[in-house]
Amino acid sequence: MKKILFALFLLPMAMWSQxxxxxxxxxxxxxxxxxxxxxxxxxxxxxxxxxVYTSKTGVAVKGKTTIVMDDILEGTYxxxxxxxxxxxxxxxxxxxxIPKEHVGFSNSKMKTFGPPSFEDCSFVLQEDKExxxxxx
Numbered sequence: 001m002k003k004i005l006f007a008l009f010l011l012p013m014a015m016w017s018q019x020x021x022x023x024x025x026x027x028x029x030x031x032x033x034x035x036x037x038x039x040x041x042x043x044x045x046x047x048x049x050x051x052v053y054t055s056k057t058g059v060a061v062k063g064k065t066t067i068v069m070d071d072i073l074e075g076t077y078x079x080x081x082x083x084x085x086x087x088x089x090x091x092x093x094x095x096x097x098i099p100k101e102h103v104g105f106s107n108s109k110m111k112t113f114g115p116p117s118f119e120d121c122s123f124v125l126q127e128d129k130e131x132x133x134x135x136x
Contacts, residue, residue, distance in 0.1 A: 021069040022130040023056075025081055028065050029102065033085040034058065035065045040078045043118035047080055060085070078121035079106035081133045104135035 025035050038052045045051025058067040060083060082091045083102040092100040106123055109116040123131065 018071045018073055019125055020128045021072050021077075021125060022128075023067050023069065023079065023081070024130065024132045025065045025067065025083075025104065026063075026132055026134045027102070027104075027136060028060055028062055028083060030085070031060050031062045033060050033083065033087040035060050035067060036082055036084050036089075037067055037069070038080045039069065039072070040080070040118060041075055046078060046118040046121075047115055053077065057084075072125055074126050076122050076124050077106070078118045078123070079131075079133060080115075080121075081105070081135055083135055102135040104133045106131060106133055108132070108134045110136060 021039075023037055025037075028035065034057050036055065036057050038047075038049075038055045040046050040051065041053040042051070054069065054072070056067050056069050058065055081104045082099065084091070085101055086092070091103065094100055104110070105116050105121040107121050109120040123129075
């Protein structure tokens with residue numbers, strides 16, 4: 001009986017298992033400032049600052065910066081990454097809204113005009129995972 005109760009207690013916990021996502025940000029041009037990652041879990045509000053599921057910041061390392069995101073539930077996600085060279089905690093843009101700092105997305109989907117969609121950038125997280133994001 002104790003085994004059955006124990007199993008019933010653990011089943012919901014197993015369904016909500018949490019994972020680690022290791023993000024390798026490549027093409028970091030210098031070690032100034034920080035690399036900032038925004039993780040989204042829905043196409044609704046993708047790239048909106050107030051719709052971020054979670055975020056993480058790491059010190060920029062020229063070449064490749066690796067940032068580990070812990071305690072992420074299973075699901076479908078998309079990442080937006082930028083190199084905040086001046087550490088002002090925002091993506092600097094010109095008067096047209098075009099980024100002045102290097103940006104990248106999961107699946108390295110970049111468009112000529114405008115940002116990619118959530119679907120273009122999305123990936124499924126079901127276990128601990130490592131992904132590469134190239135910023136440009």
